[in-house]
Amino acid sequence: MAQRKPIVAGNWKMNGSIELVSEISTAISKYKNEQVDVIIFPPAPLLCKAAESGVNVGTQTISEFDSGAFTGEIEAKLAKQLGANYTLVGHSERRAIFGETSEIVAEKFAKAQEEGLIPVLCVGETEKQRELGETEKVVAEQINAVISKLGIAALSNSVLAYEPVWAIGTGKTATPEQAQSVHKFIRDMLSTQSEPVAQALQILYGGSVNDKNSKSLFTQPDIDGGLIGGASLKADAFVSICNSALGNV
Numbered sequence: 001m002a003q004r005k006p007i008v009a010g011n012w013k014m015n016g017s018i019e020l021v022s023e024i025s026t027a028i029s030k031y032k033n034e035q036v037d038v039i040i041f042p043p044a045p046l047l048c049k050a051a052e053s054g055v056n057v058g059t060q061t062i063s064e065f066d067s068g069a070f071t072g073e074i075e076a077k078l079a080k081q082l083g084a085n086y087t088l089v090g091h092s093e094r095r096a097i098f099g100e101t102s103e104i105v106a107e108k109f110a111k112a113q114e115e116g117l118i119p120v121l122c123v124g125e126t127e128k129q130r131e132l133g134e135t136e137k138v139v140a141e142q143i144n145a146v147i148s149k150l151g152i153a154a155l156s157n158s159v160l161a162y163e164p165v166w167a168i169g170t171g172k173t174a175t176p177e178q179a180q181s182v183h184k185f186i187r188d189m190l191s192t193q194s195e196p197v198a199q200a201l202q203i204l205y206g207g208s209v210n211d212k213n214s215k216s217l218f219t220q221p222d223i224d225g226g227l228i229g230g231a232s233l234k235a236d237a238f239v240s241i242c243n244s245a246l247g248n249v
């Protein structure tokens, strides 16, 4: 099996403060040369501050457009200049609250890569879709929107995050077996198009990951780390999650 470096990423959503940037950046500075990539996705107004404090940063979304009359939007090129290395695209909150379709998400994915940002493509089913047995169909559609626009090779310079919507912010984590089954489905699906791309792709799990359940999730063969919401706002819990990706806990 391919060796994939684990990633632990903190999506702060619309939370955090200048003080939290200092606290978290100090807490995670020790991972610089470790076998885990730790990334913070702070709200856009804190991007500069976080980049200056030396952490690996990304934006939570970017515009699919170049600069222009798009009030409130985040330009990929500018985010890159300010120190971002990554951007989330297609987070379920963006899809559900801000009406981002899979086609728009694919455009954002393309724009990110064009400007040198690594897109972290978020996919996942709602509770209703899971009940209807549509999990794999939904996840495949969300991923295929990117592949049909850009080709399978585009995924070789990206990260995927499987985040079941019903597990986000609910405390209802997918079991390691449930998560592994979807991650394996994704990898198998991609390997029919390119085995090297499928084997190299880091697939993160997100949805109520905390310092108690992270280890059992991260030790699954197709789970390459996590995208953490609430627990990434607490330095102790986040450090402990990073350690579990290293196998230190």
Ligand SMILES: O=C(CO)COP(=O)(O)O
Residues within 6 Å of the ligand: 011, 091, 163, 167, 168, 169, 170, 171, 206, 207, 208, 209, 227, 228, 229, 230, 231
């Ligand atoms: O949406 C998430 C990360 O992008 C997950 O959020 P929680 O960890 O708070 O469930």
